[in-house]
Amino acid sequence: MIEVRNLTVKYDGHVALENLTFSLEHPSFLVILGPNGAGKTTLLKTFLGLIPYEGEIRIFGKEPREVRNLLGYMPQRDRINRSVPLRVKDVVMMPLLVTIGLKKEVVKRAREALRGVGMEKYWNADFRSLSGGQQQRVFLARTLARNPKAILLDEPFSATDVATKMAVIKILHRLKRERTIILVTHDVNPLVECTDKVLLLNRKMIGFGRLIDVITEENMERLYGTRVPIIRRENVCYTVGGDIHVRP
Amino acid sequence: MFALSIWVLRGIIAVILISLVASTAGTFTVFKGATFFVSGIAHAVLAGAAFGIFITLYFFPFPEFLMTIFFAIFFALAIGYATHRSENVDVSVGIMFAFSMSLAVLFLAMIKEYASVAWGLIIGDLLLLSQEDVLWMSIAVLLILLLFLIFRRKMLFSIFDPEGAEAMGVNPYLYETLLYLLVGIGVVVIMKGVGAILVYALLIIPAAAGKRLSKGVLATGLFALLFSLLSGFGGIALSVLSGITPSALAGLIATFIYFLSYLKRGTVKVP
Ligand SMILES: Nc1ncnc2c1ncn2[C@@H]1O[C@H](COP(=O)(O)OP(=O)(O)OP(=O)(O)O)[C@@H](O)[C@H]1O
Ligand SMILES: [Mg+2]
Numbered sequence: 001m002i003e004v005r006n007l008t009v010k011y012d013g014h015v016a017l018e019n020l021t022f023s024l025e026h027p028s029f030l031v032i033l034g035p036n037g038a039g040k041t042t043l044l045k046t047f048l049g050l051i052p053y054e055g056e057i058r059i060f061g062k063e064p065r066e067v068r069n070l071l072g073y074m075p076q077r078d079r080i081n082r083s084v085p086l087r088v089k090d091v092v093m094m095p096l097l098v099t100i101g102l103k104k105e106v107v108k109r110a111r112e113a114l115r116g117v118g119m120e121k122y123w124n125a126d127f128r129s130l131s132g133g134q135q136q137r138v139f140l141a142r143t144l145a146r147n148p149k150a151i152l153l154d155e156p157f158s159a160t161d162v163a164t165k166m167a168v169i170k171i172l173h174r175l176k177r178e179r180t181i182i183l184v185t186h187d188v189n190p191l192v193e194c195t196d197k198v199l200l201l202n203r204k205m206i207g208f209g210r211l212i213d214v215i216t217e218e219n220m221e222r223l224y225g226t227r228v229p230i231i232r233r234e235n236v237c238y239t240v241g242g243d244i245h246v247r248p
Numbered sequence: 249m250f251a252l253s254i255w256v257l258r259g260i261i262a263v264i265l266i267s268l269v270a271s272t273a274g275t276f277t278v279f280k281g282a283t284f285f286v287s288g289i290a291h292a293v294l295a296g297a298a299f300g301i302f303i304t305l306y307f308f309p310f311p312e313f314l315m316t317i318f319f320a321i322f323f324a325l326a327i328g329y330a331t332h333r334s335e336n337v338d339v340s341v342g343i344m345f346a347f348s349m350s351l352a353v354l355f356l357a358m359i360k361e362y363a364s365v366a367w368g369l370i371i372g373d374l375l376l377l378s379q380e381d382v383l384w385m386s387i388a389v390l391l392i393l394l395l396f397l398i399f400r401r402k403m404l405f406s407i408f409d410p411e412g413a414e415a416m417g418v419n420p421y422l423y424e425t426l427l428y429l430l431v432g433i434g435v436v437v438i439m440k441g442v443g444a445i446l447v448y449a450l451l452i453i454p455a456a457a458g459k460r461l462s463k464g465v466l467a468t469g470l471f472a473l474l475f476s477l478l479s480g481f482g483g484i485a486l487s488v489l490s491g492i493t494p495s496a497l498a499g500l501i502a503t504f505i506y507f508l509s510y511l512k513r514g515t516v517k518v519p
Pocket of ligand 2: 040041
């Protein structure tokens with residue numbers, strides 16, 4: 001369970017997040033939407049205890065720094081140095097090796113995690129030679145191998161094709177039964193079935209709640225600063241704006 | 249004929265020590281893409297040597313070796329810090345490069361006739377190492393290997409995925425700076441043997457070639473070790489036969505191996 005009260009984050013006086021208040025049950029699936037520079041990555045990093053903040057954050061009843069080992073984090077893809085010659089198994093085991101060391105159990109957990117994302121046969125493969133989508137799945141396995149109670153994913157679908165996106169979503173859908181998932185994306189469309197809550201973020205909180213309540217024409221305009229038309233048909237509605245297609 | 253001269257023996261020991269650094273800290277520097285750093289430190293070492301001589305001439309005796317270590321450590325920390333702030337290794341190394349080169353030229357001008365001692369560091373000679381040089385080299389390399397073995401996983405994590413590392417409580421800047429420190433100290437001791445320009449050839453090129461040929465970290469390190477030993481021993485052997493300075497020959501062999509690595513089919517394309 002995550003509780004956020006009057007959360008403000010500043011970088012050298014510049015306000016990146018302003019007065020956020022919301023709470024999330026465990027387990028549940030939260031999608032964070034917002035334009036570039038909205039503070040989405042900042043919010044995830046604050047949850048991980050990497051950034052000082054004002055206000056209150058309680059994750060499973062504790063402060064962010066105290067629950068680091070309960071959280072799994074999948075960074076934005078472009079932050080990774082993909083020229084390092086690593087085998088897939090090395091990538092998956094890396095966090096476990098740092099915390100636990102090389103033990104039988106670590107290898108076993110890494111294998112299981114890779115199997116979970118359907119990448120088991122790539123155990124010995126060169127990570128650099130995988131496609132972008134396959135690399136994303138390996139990263140997901142790496143995150144899961146630590147068996148975290150909550151998983152934070154920063155734009156996991158950037159540079160992935162539809163098939164990979166769907167494969168990853170299927171995995172997440174299965175995981176959400178026992179884990180809390182917080183996912184930053186620019187496109188909520190393919191996540192409609194698994195999303196419990198949506199957070200609209202643009203420095204301030206524009207909206208928080210169930211998809212169908214939060215994704216409104218008014219909110220989308222406040223979020224992106226431009227009119228985003230929404231098409232409603234029966235109990236489903238689509239918003240179409242630039243590259244954003246939202247189907248709540 | 250079979251009695252190896254003590255100078256050749258020391259040269260051989262030096263090559264082994266250099267190869268150990270190349271296969272560990274050198275390989276990680278290539279992964280980090282901070283190879284320019286090696287040249288930057290080499291110039292800081294030159295400035296350090298000139299400054300050490302300057303102090304000895306005009307003030308009090310100060311071992312120039314110690315001064316080069318100080319300079320290397322200072323520049324490694326400065327580059328680590330600047331990288332942390334500006335997030336670009338190339339730019340921070342470039343600035344430090346210019347700074348240390350200016351200092352070097354300044355001190356060299358002030359020590360006039362003794363400048364040749366500092367310039368000796370530019371060329372270096374594997375076959376002119378003293379007993380003391382080899383002793384210092386061994387101590388420094390042992391220290392580098394020890395720290396590398398202890399912290400290798402955290403350093404690798406920090407190089408590969410700094411944000412992921414940070415999220416796990418591994419401070420990437422700390423471990424990057426540690427790598428710079430290890431390489432910096434390595435450069436100081438290696439330079440005595442191979443000089444400022446070729447320290448790059450023996451520290452970086454074997455790892456770069458190894459990276460082209462292997463799929464994993466360990467394999468890259470082993471290739472780097474092999475290539476570095478081949479270049480160093482080859483350099484010494486050819487030097488004994490021809491009388492040409494071994495570091496130049498070692499550098500030529502290293503670059504030759506690198507170009508050969510292109511011949512292997514199906515090498516991994518590196519972005
Ligand atoms: N380390 C930092 N120091 C200073 N300012 C920062 C830092 N990191 C982010 N910012 C600023 O904070 C704001 C929010 O950045 P953040 O990376 O959280 O946005 P984001 O929503 O993740 O954007 P994107 O969609 O581009 O990933 C931006 O204005 C950014 O410039
Ligand atoms: Mg971001």
